[in-house]
Amino acid sequence: MAQVCSITGKRNVSGRRIHRSGLAKKKGGVGRHVTKVTKRTFQPNLQNKRIWVPELGRFVRVRISAKAIKTISKNGAYATLKKAGLI
Template identity: 75%
Template sequence: MARVCSIRGSKVRVGRRIHRSGLAKKKGGIGRHVTKTVKRTVAPNLQTKRIYVPELDRYVKVKLTAKAIKTINKNGAYVTLKKAGII
């Protein structure tokens, strides 16, 4: 299953990590230099949750990011899931 949030649509992003070499000037070197960049992935903080929806009187199982869980706590389960098109 894809690593995508059901509500926000957050997914794995690709970024770069800078690789530096050399000794810092403070430590007696000639300074640090960027020699290359290395690809890396940044994954969202996903969790699978069973959320109880009182209006429907049932549980809904969804894959959410931590930020989406905060949104559900703030706006309510039914409103948030309805807006996302899950129910």
């Protein structure tokens, strides 16, 4: 299963991790230097949730991010899920 939020569409994003060596100039060294750059991925904070939708009178299972949970709390379950095309 892909790491994608059902509501916001958040997904994995690639980036880089930088490794630096040396002592900072202000601490008496010759300065910090980048010695290696490696790839990494930033993953969304996804949760599997059962959300109660009063208008439908049933639970809906969704895989959503923490931000989407806050959006549902603010705008309501039915409106948010309908806008996302899940119901």
